[in-house]
Amino acid sequence: MEKAASGDTALLSLGASHFVMGCDFLGHIYGKTQQLVRTFSGRQRYNVPGALDYVSKKVHTITNDAYITAAEVCAMLRQIASEYKGLPVHLVLDNAGYQKCAAVQEPAEKLDTSLEYIPPYSPNLNLIEHIRKFVKGELRSKYYSDFANFRKKIDSAICNTSGSNKTKTDKLIGKGVQLYHDIRAVDNNTFSCPEGINNAV
Known part of the structure; x- marks a missing residue:
C-alpha cells in the first residue's frame, strides 16, 4: 500500500458484483397502516x-x-x-473458479501482472467490497421503472468513485486493512481469533 501511495506500483482490488433488479434493494419502514410500494416486475441481473x-x-x-x-x-x-503501462501491477482478488485458473493466470503472467489471491473467508482484504456496499446503498429503497435506468444508476455511482463520490469512498477505504492473527478453525465455516485484531498496512 505504501509503494502504491508513492507511485512505485499499481495496487488494485478485483471483484465481481451481481446487482439484481427486483430483488436485492427493497427498503422497509414500520407503520400502522398498509403501504403499497411500487416494484419492478420480474428479475434482471x-x-x-x-x-x-x-x-x-x-x-x-x-x-x-x-x-x-x-x-x-x-x-x-x-x-x-x-492503463498502467510501465508500472508493476499487483491485483488483489478472491479464489473464485473463473479467477483462479490457468485461463487467467497465464495471460496475467504475460502482462506482468501479479495476482495476489486472498485467503478464503477474508473479504476484509479485498477493498472493492467496500465499493460494492456503497453502490448497494445508493440503489436501496428506490424505484426503477426499467432495467436501463437501473443500470444507469449503477454505472453513475461507480464512475464517480474517483470524482463527486470520492469523499465518501475515501472514508470507506482507509490506509490499512484489518488482519486477524492466530485464527483457529472451530468448524468448517467458523473461526476464532483468541489474540485479537490488528490493523496493518
Missing part, C-alpha cells in the same frame, strides 16, 4: 466485474447481463495493463 485503484479510487469495469467467466477477467487484465 447486472454483472459488474470491477478493479478498484487503491490510490485514485477509480474503478475499471466490464459489464454484462449474462454471466461472468474467465474471458471477462482476462479482458479486465488487458484493460488494467493498458
Whole structure:
C-alpha cells in the first residue's frame, strides 16, 4: 500500500458484483397502516466485474447481463495493463473458479501482472467490497421503472468513485486493512481469533 501511495506500483482490488433488479434493494419502514410500494416486475441481473485503484479510487469495469467467466477477467487484465503501462501491477482478488485458473493466470503472467489471491473467508482484504456496499446503498429503497435506468444508476455511482463520490469512498477505504492473527478453525465455516485484531498496512 505504501509503494502504491508513492507511485512505485499499481495496487488494485478485483471483484465481481451481481446487482439484481427486483430483488436485492427493497427498503422497509414500520407503520400502522398498509403501504403499497411500487416494484419492478420480474428479475434482471447486472454483472459488474470491477478493479478498484487503491490510490485514485477509480474503478475499471466490464459489464454484462449474462454471466461472468474467465474471458471477462482476462479482458479486465488487458484493460488494467493498458492503463498502467510501465508500472508493476499487483491485483488483489478472491479464489473464485473463473479467477483462479490457468485461463487467467497465464495471460496475467504475460502482462506482468501479479495476482495476489486472498485467503478464503477474508473479504476484509479485498477493498472493492467496500465499493460494492456503497453502490448497494445508493440503489436501496428506490424505484426503477426499467432495467436501463437501473443500470444507469449503477454505472453513475461507480464512475464517480474517483470524482463527486470520492469523499465518501475515501472514508470507506482507509490506509490499512484489518488482519486477524492466530485464527483457529472451530468448524468448517467458523473461526476464532483468541489474540485479537490488528490493523496493518
